[in-house]
Amino acid sequence: MKPASFDYHAPPTLAEAVELMARLHEEGVDAKILAGGQSLMPMLAMRVARPEVLVDLGKIKSLDYIREESGAIAIGAMTSKRAAEASALIERQQPLFHAATKLVGHRQIRNRGSVGGSFAHADPASEYPAVALVLDIVFKAVGPEGERTIPAGDFFVTYMTTSLESTEVLTEVRLPVLPAGTGWAIQEFARRNGDLALAGVATTLKLAAGVCADVRLAAFGVNATAVRLTGAEEFLRGKRPDRAVLAQAAAMAANDLDEPMSCVHASADYRRHLIRVLAERCLLEAAARAI
Amino acid sequence: MAIKIPTLPEQLPTTQPRFVGKEIKRVEDPGLVAGTAAFIDNLSLPGMLHCAILRSPHPHARVVKVDVRAAEALPGVFAVLTGEDVRRWANPAYTAPEGWGGYCIAVDKVRFVGEPVAAVAAVSRYVAEDALELIEVEYDVLKPVPTPAVAMAADAPILFEERGGNVIQSRVYNWGDVDRVFAEADHVVGNTFRWNRVGANPTETFGCICQWDTVDNALTCYGSYGTPRFWAMGRAMALNLPTNKVKVIPQPQGGAFGGKGGPRGTDIAALLSRKAGGRPVKYIEDRMEYLLAGFGQSWDRHYDAALAVKADGTVTGFRVRLIDDQGAGAEGWGTISVAKPLAAFTGSYRIEAARYDTVLVATNRAPTGPYRGYGPPPHFLVLESLMDMAARKLDMDPAELRRRNYIRPDQFPYTIPSGNEYDSGNYEAVLDKVLAMSDYRGLRESQARGRADGRLIGIGVVSTVEPGVFDWNAYATVGVQGIGVPEGAKVAFDMLGNLTVVVGFNLQGQGQFTVAAQVAADYWGLDVCAVKVASASTDIAPPSFGQGGSRLGVAITGAVLGACEKLKAVFCQVVAHLMQTTPEQVELMDGRLRLKANPQVGMSVAEVAGTMLGRSDLLPPGMEPSPEATFVWTAEGRTMPDDQGRCRSYLTGANATHVVMVEIDRDTGRTDILKYFIVDDCGTRLNLANVEGQLQGALAQGVGAALYEEYVYNDEGQPLVTTFVDYLIPTIHEVPMATKDFIITPSPVAPLGAKGCGEGAIHTTPAAVLCAINDALAPLGVEITETPASPHRLWKVLRQVAER
Numbered sequence A: 001m002k003p004a005s006f007d008y009h010a011p012p013t014l015a016e017a018v019e020l021m022a023r024l025h026e027e028g029v030d031a032k033i034l035a036g037g038q039s040l041m042p043m044l045a046m047r048v049a050r051p052e053v054l055v056d057l058g059k060i061k062s063l064d065y066i067r068e069e070s071g072a073i074a075i076g077a078m079t080s081k082r083a084a085e086a087s088a089l090i091e092r093q094q095p096l097f098h099a100a101t102k103l104v105g106h107r108q109i110r111n112r113g114s115v116g117g118s119f120a121h122a123d124p125a126s127e128y129p130a131v132a133l134v135l136d137i138v139f140k141a142v143g144p145e146g147e148r149t150i151p152a153g154d155f156f157v158t159y160m161t162t163s164l165e166s167t168e169v170l171t172e173v174r175l176p177v178l179p180a181g182t183g184w185a186i187q188e189f190a191r192r193n194g195d196l197a198l199a200g201v202a203t204t205l206k207l208a209a210g211v212c213a214d215v216r217l218a219a220f221g222v223n224a225t226a227v228r229l230t231g232a233e234e235f236l237r238g239k240r241p242d243r244a245v246l247a248q249a250a251a252m253a254a255n256d257l258d259e260p261m262s263c264v265h266a267s268a269d270y271r272r273h274l275i276r277v278l279a280e281r282c283l284l285e286a287a288a289r290a291i
Numbered sequence B: 001m002a003i004k005i006p007t008l009p010e011q012l013p014t015t016q017p018r019f020v021g022k023e024i025k026r027v028e029d030p031g032l033v034a035g036t037a038a039f040i041d042n043l044s045l046p047g048m049l050h051c052a053i054l055r056s057p058h059p060h061a062r063v064v065k066v067d068v069r070a071a072e073a074l075p076g077v078f079a080v081l082t083g084e085d086v087r088r089w090a091n092p093a094y095t096a097p098e099g100w101g102g103y104c105i106a107v108d109k110v111r112f113v114g115e116p117v118a119a120v121a122a123v124s125r126y127v128a129e130d131a132l133e134l135i136e137v138e139y140d141v142l143k144p145v146p147t148p149a150v151a152m153a154a155d156a157p158i159l160f161e162e163r164g165g166n167v168i169q170s171r172v173y174n175w176g177d178v179d180r181v182f183a184e185a186d187h188v189v190g191n192t193f194r195w196n197r198v199g200a201n202p203t204e205t206f207g208c209i210c211q212w213d214t215v216d217n218a219l220t221c222y223g224s225y226g227t228p229r230f231w232a233m234g235r236a237m238a239l240n241l242p243t244n245k246v247k248v249i250p251q252p253q254g255g256a257f258g259g260k261g262g263p264r265g266t267d268i269a270a271l272l273s274r275k276a277g278g279r280p281v282k283y284i285e286d287r288m289e290y291l292l293a294g295f296g297q298s299w300d301r302h303y304d305a306a307l308a309v310k311a312d313g314t315v316t317g318f319r320v321r322l323i324d325d326q327g328a329g330a331e332g333w334g335t336i337s338v339a340k341p342l343a344a345f346t347g348s349y350r351i352e353a354a355r356y357d358t359v360l361v362a363t364n365r366a367p368t369g370p371y372r373g374y375g376p377p378p379h380f381l382v383l384e385s386l387m388d389m390a391a392r393k394l395d396m397d398p399a400e401l402r403r404r405n406y407i408r409p410d411q412f413p414y415t416i417p418s419g420n421e422y423d424s425g426n427y428e429a430v431l432d433k434v435l436a437m438s439d440y441r442g443l444r445e446s447q448a449r450g451r452a453d454g455r456l457i458g459i460g461v462v463s464t465v466e467p468g469v470f471d472w473n474a475y476a477t478v479g480v481q482g483i484g485v486p487e488g489a490k491v492a493f494d495m496l497g498n499l500t501v502v503v504g505f506n507l508q509g510q511g512q513f514t515v516a517a518q519v520a521a522d523y524w525g526l527d528v529c530a531v532k533v534a535s536a537s538t539d540i541a542p543p544s545f546g547q548g549g550s551r552l553g554v555a556i557t558g559a560v561l562g563a564c565e566k567l568k569a570v571f572c573q574v575v576a577h578l579m580q581t582t583p584e585q586v587e588l589m590d591g592r593l594r595l596k597a598n599p600q601v602g603m604s605v606a607e608v609a610g611t612m613l614g615r616s617d618l619l620p621p622g623m624e625p626s627p628e629a630t631f632v633w634t635a636e637g638r639t640m641p642d643d644q645g646r647c648r649s650y651l652t653g654a655n656a657t658h659v660v661m662v663e664i665d666r667d668t669g670r671t672d673i674l675k676y677f678i679v680d681d682c683g684t685r686l687n688l689a690n691v692e693g694q695l696q697g698a699l700a701q702g703v704g705a706a707l708y709e710e711y712v713y714n715d716e717g718q719p720l721v722t723t724f725v726d727y728l729i730p731t732i733h734e735v736p737m738a739t740k741d742f743i744i745t746p747s748p749v750a751p752l753g754a755k756g757c758g759e760g761a762i763h764t765t766p767a768a769v770l771c772a773i774n775d776a777l778a779p780l781g782v783e784i785t786e787t788p789a790s791p792h793r794l795w796k797v798l799r800q801v802a803e804r
């Protein structure tokens, strides 16, 4: 289980990385960005990924930051998940993202794995893409044509595929600060602590005068990408979030799903059922938090 | 001269043992913690090459052509091995029963996914794997045999054509008047059970460095070998070498648990070395190779079983039909797992009669290997589940049903219907202690409260016997020959009185070096750290088996003590000669050889050893100047099996009762273990920490088998679980730290009274957890009889309730 041979570059600046990626692309060389390596390294070892060149972003210090900027939290793509987990700012201002981070793998993986890498990798069972859909996270990427921003709704294309160009470097993830009083929750079902989820749900729930004003609900681990469950969201608008209503919304969310994937641990039916259970539990948890 | 080995710690020549029976720090740990232990992958030899193996993607296919020309031409490649080389140089694996083994590289056909079809030795593993991509193999795909049902069908494709069918062995054993006890029973409680494949997963996979001596035509193998002599013999037979021309050097191992099936890996590396002109070749099995084909898969079983029960709860009969999916032949020694339950067939109970109807079947799954417990853990899951079903039928408390049927303390030594003799025990005392420790009544009350709130809470109370100290005769029913497994040790003092204990095995994790050091230290009045334990290679080690069969802790204790006794006799002669008295007047106590009549007068052990090596003029005439002795221990009183397989095989019977409380999430089917209690009795505990470690580790593996681990194959015989993403070994988050206690009923027949306890809780935990789950489900009128009781499976069971 050893990678096929590849060339390795570790440019010290973003500009050099972008330039290198552009040049390699022009030369027809298959190059891949290496961040924390927590997903890419096993793929290299199993030779399911065999790029000719790896461009390691590990030396680019300017991509490692967490800061508050005009009502948003900006996280540099190379910031480790462990740093996000340890950030008091994120814990206070964006508790949903913080809770999601703690569900990613184990401490060792969060220590090496980058925040940007998880979004770029777009694993369907990952927590982050669902959170991105719920929170309307905005991504910044830099390519040969300069910088552009991509809203979460346009970012995830399909199974492990994003709308990033192969020459683009994801540089920043911008999270909105969670408005005070907004309820939130994320729950997942995994076989063991730290495993990728068989099914999971993330939600935010805003109340106005005791009724749901804005509910965001997304599922992960079931389809090729994380999915917004808009039918249930709309159903809840203007309704009092009592047990029966939330249960009905959860059932709706599960019914609306495209046929879930299936694996040795969970059939499509079971996954759909889990989404109903988790959506109900999440909505209850979020409703209890909302004021 | 018969050597008498102390059967209790009090019989050691010391006023008070300082180490035996204590929780002392293990002598092997500093090197493990500091990373200086020489695991095989840390080792490299001059000129060494690296091996990579090309494996079959098909479960069943004829190998039509293997073209290795491009691989051979790749710079850095030194040798490529194919089935043609192997046909010329090697023999198929020896198996029991005979004739069910493949060559180390497929010759003519492949029988499981992951079977080696070619191998490369190159300057690095990277280059070797590059070369694999250049090998072209043409297969003629055959219809796969994915299950025993398919294998036994009349028109089934046949794995080993020369055998004429896929049934490896089919035998029925009758012990006592089984038909009568079932006819006379008030209740017959029966069920089917499916135990899915699980297996050993040591931290370190298999690895070796093999070097073929092309001048002497001899082979040296360094590697993670647990039973080095056995390996050496097997390699000699497979590679057409005299047994004394194969030298195996066991390195410290990162666990084994029965897995680490490296025969093919060793033979391949050896033949590559031969083909590469004698350069050493390293093969390190990677995790995917291990999971696919590393003998880490065991116990793939279909059971149909029943108990005969009287109205008062007396169990009189136990019958079992077992169809065991051995996978692609018997090369992994998985057959033994079917034989071993004979050593404890009826568990902790007085059951009059029993029947064991066994069919061992070959399929296109990976060949099965040994796994900690080697067969009884699934067997006890069946027996104990039936005990619980009987208790429900009789409306009896499951603990009380067990109590009623236990073998009583005054009945030992007790011969079970399947022939083995249990040495000692006090099962009721173990039960009482665990019931008190767990506040069993309180648990039942809280279960009742939980049930009233609609929660699915269950309690398991399960008792088992762990056969300890194996002997070959236990496996005679599948064709294993012989009686008397040897374990040798040499104790040797140097001129300055420092002691070395030489053994024929290396570290594997259980702590046997510590046991050897403890025993020797207490015997000679030394500090445990002052004793050096050295591992010898097979060409110079005394006869030895090594780790396996819940045996080595007891066996090495016997070996060290036997050698000590021999040496003491010599020392007494020396001292008697110097003091002008007779050896009978001299005794050893607390490190001094002294006069019985006048204990102030004596010599230290170091003085005696120094005299022997430095002053031959002072020795009794004709005495060798050798303060050393070797003793090879084996259990006495083992017997030849009769036609029903009955014999005295395993020497000791340890006993344990577990109490576990679980809760099932009704919505998701997920099981959480809320509480776990263990009381066990393995006789004298030579080292408290060692025993606790074995128990807790085996508990983890039991939890894995009950709830998480499973090698899944699809209908075509393709393995679907090939990485740790899907083979779910429970972690510290999933495994409860059990509350533990013990009682001590020493074995009257084993050295220092210690019973085999290395396999431990894996005998009990899967049954205990499954019984607790079914106790939780009982009010709903549903049950689960398949392992692992995964959330998905339990959800399907719970759905039956919803749909009613």
Ligand SMILES: Cc1cc2nc3c(=O)[nH]c(=O)nc-3n(C[C@H](O)[C@H](O)[C@H](O)COP(=O)(O)OP(=O)(O)OC[C@H]3O[C@@H](n4cnc5c(N)ncnc54)[C@H](O)[C@@H]3O)c2cc1C
Binding pocket: A032, A033, A034, A035, A036, A037, A038, A039, A040, A041, A057, A077, A078, A103, A104, A105, A106, A109, A112, A113, A114, A115, A116, A117, A118, A120, A121, A123, A125, A126, A127, A128, A164, A168, A169, A170, A171, A194, A195, A196, A197
């Ligand atoms: C045992 C284990 C458990 C795990 N459990 C979870 C879990 O529960 N939830 C979860 O979400 N993940 C889990 N993961 C995956 C882990 O979170 C990875 O860290 C993450 O998917 C990738 O981040 P990375 O920095 O390691 O990226 P890498 O592995 O280095 O890269 C991943 C991919 O993203 C691309 N990429 C990375 N950074 C950029 C960038 N800045 N711009 C453009 N492309 C980029 C790479 O080219 C590559 O294709 C687990 C991993 C392991 C090993």
